[in-house]
Structure formats: C-alpha cells, structure tokens
Amino acid sequence: DIQMTQSPSTLSASVGDRVTITCRASQSISSWLAWYQQKPGKAPKLLIYKASNLESGVPSRFSGSGSGTEFTLTISSLQPDDFATYYCQQYNSYWTFGQGTKVEIK
Amino acid sequence: EVQLLESGGGLVQPGGSLRLSCAASGFTFSNYAMSWVRQVPGKGLECVSAISGSGGYTYYADSVKGRSTISGDTSKNTLYLQMNSLRAEDTAVYYCAKGKYQLLRSAVDYWGQGTLVTVSS
Numbered sequence: 669d670i671q672m673t674q675s676p677s678t679l680s681a682s683v684g685d686r687v688t689i690t691c692r693a694s695q696s697i698s699s700w701l702a703w704y705q706q707k708p709g710k711a712p713k714l715l716i717y718k719a720s721n722l723e724s725g726v727p728s729r730f731s732g733s734g735s736g737t738e739f740t741l742t743i744s745s746l747q748p749d750d751f752a753t754y755y756c757q758q759y760n761s762y763w764t765f766g767q768g769t770k771v772e773i774k
Numbered sequence: 775e776v777q778l779l780e781s782g783g784g785l786v787q788p789g790g791s792l793r794l795s796c797a798a799s800g801f802t803f804s805n806y807a808m809s810w811v812r813q814v815p816g817k818g819l820e821c822v823s824a825i826s827g828s829g830g831y832t833y834y835a836d837s838v839k840g841r842s843t844i845s846g847d848t849s850k851n852t853l854y855l856q857m858n859s860l861r862a863e864d865t866a867v868y869y870c871a872k873g874k875y876q877l878l879r880s881a882v883d884y885w886g887q888g889t890l891v892t893v894s895s
Contacts, residue, residue, distance in 0.1 A: 669836075702881035704819075711869055711885035712819065723883065755819055759879055762833045763809065763821035 670694050670758050674766035680774040687743040689769045691756035696736045700760035703732055703741045706768075707752045715754075716741065746771070776800040776884045778870045783889030790860050790893070796853040796870030796886055803851040804828070807873030807880045810844065810855045812866035813888075822868075823855060827876030838864075860893045867891075 671694040681687050691701065699719035704712035714723045716732035719739060729744040743750055751773055756766040782794040794810065809824035823844040824833040832844055843856045853870055867888040873880030 700879060704882075711888060712882070713885075714881060714883050717874060717881035717883075757819075757881065759881055762878065763811075763824060765819040765821070767818045 670697060670761050670764050672756055672758055672764050672766040674754075674756055674769050676769060677767065678770045678772060680772050681746050682774045683746055683748055685746045685774075687746050687750075687771060689741045689754055689756075689771075691734075691739045691741070691766050693737045693739075693758055693760075697758045697760035699735050700758060701732075701734070701739050702757045702759065703730075704755045704757065705750075705752045706755065712755060743771075776872065778872060778884060778886035780868065780870045780886045780889040783868060783891045785892045785894065786860055787895050788861060788893055791856070791858045792860060792891060794855040794857070794868055794870075794889060794891070798851045798853065798870075798872070801872070803846065803853075804848045805876055807876060807878050808846060808853045809833075809871045809873065809882070810853075811869045811871050811882070811885075812864075812891075813869070814866045820866075824873075824878055825853075826878050827873075831878055833878060857891075860891075862893050865891060865893050 673692045701719045703716040706712040720732045753768045753770045777799045779797045822835045822838045841859045869888045870886035871882040872884040874883045
C-alpha cells in the first residue's frame with residue numbers, strides 16, 4: 669500500500685501569512701493527488717485535484733504543486749476561514765490519506 | 775445539486791452486523807466512482823471501500839476485507855456497505871463519497887454528512 673506522510677502535523681500561523689504544507693508518498697503517484705480541507709464536525713471539502721488543479725469555487729489563494737512523491741499545498745495569504753485541518757490523498761493506487769495538518773491561530 | 779444522504783449507523787454489539795446506505799441525487803449514479811470513508815472522532819480519514827461507476831471494480835481496505843461488501847443499486851441511486859463481524863475499532867463516522875470520475879483513480883468531489891457507527895457492548 670502507498671503511504672502518505674504530511675508535514676508538519678500542526679502549523680501555527682497568523683492571518684495574512686503564506687502557509688505551505690508538504691505531502692510525501694512512499695512511491696511515485698504521478699500527479700494523482702488531492703488536497704482537502706476539513707473543519708470540526710464537517711465533511712472534508714475538495715480543494716485541489718490532480719496535484720495542481722483548483723476545484724471549482726475554491727479561492728485562488730489555494731494552490732498545489734508537485735509530482736512523483738513530493739507535493740505541496742500553499743495558501744498565499746491565510747484568511748480567518750482557512751483555520752482547519754488539511755489532508756492530502758493519493759488516488760494512483762486505490763485511496764490513501766495523509767494523517768492531516770492542523771492549521772491553528774498563532 | 776448533488777446530495778449524499780447516509781443512514782444505517784447506530785450502536786451495535788461486537789460481532790454484530792450493520793448495513794449503511796447512501797441515497798444519492800443530482801447526478802447519474804452509474805457514471806461515478808463511489809466510496810465509504812471513515813473517521814474515528816478526532817483522527818484521520820480512511821477509505822474502507824470503493825466501487826467504480828460500472829461496478830466492475832471494487833476496493834476494500836485490509837482493515838475490513840472479508841467482513842464488508844460494497845454495492846450499488848442504480849435503480850435506487852443508492853450505495854450500500856454491509857459490515858459484518860464488527861469490532862470496537864470499527865467505531866467511526868462513516869462518510870459516503872462521490873468520485874469526480876467513473877474510475878477509482880478519482881478524487882472525491884462530494885461528501886455526505888456522515889453517519890456514526892458505534893461498536894460497543
């Protein structure tokens with residue numbers, strides 16, 4: 669099975685900060701990677717698919733990059749609504765999620 | 775508008791069985807991959823089972839393989855997950871999830887609200 673490792677596990681940041689979250693796959697997954705945002709008590713929400721494609725309706729401050737085994741999610745200017753937990757997911761070989769990165773208020 | 779409505783969760787004793795249902799609307803059910811993703815409260819996400827739009831391909835996580843069966847009824851636009859021999863570690867919120875495409879190689883673009891399964895005596 670493909671393992672997904674996110675870093676950091678927790679990130680403290682302020683409104684307006686540029687934030688980067690990293691996701692590493694245990695083997696190459698080409699660009700078959702998605703990023704999700706989840707808030708407490710809610711279902712996850714798709715932000716990015718195929719590594720760098722912005723899902724419809726998602727603000728342009730979110731962007732994704734990478735291929736192979738290393739991927740990043742960047743929030744260009746953190747907004748109050750962005751404090752949440754973020755998950756990466758590979759779907760090259762079935763589906764595996766990273767363990768999550770909690771973005772909290774500094 | 776795409777909607778996914780789960781039902782069937784609840785309290786069940788260890789060793790018991792449960793069938794989760796997901797009523798789908800707003801899209802052609804057979805055109806998209808569907809899955810069940812669970813989350814232990816406060817923990818991460820785990821895809822436990824998935825099925826391609828055609829129904830020809832299925833996936834089961836090792837944690838539920840041999841104990842669970844995923845199926846879809848295109849006439850009712852409903853996804854099911856039959857779970858048997860339930861264990862305490864199956865306790866979680868179970869989400870129904872729709873893939874962006876028909877194949878399993880697909881991100882999830884819509885999620886249900888989740889249904890809580892509690893396995894306890």
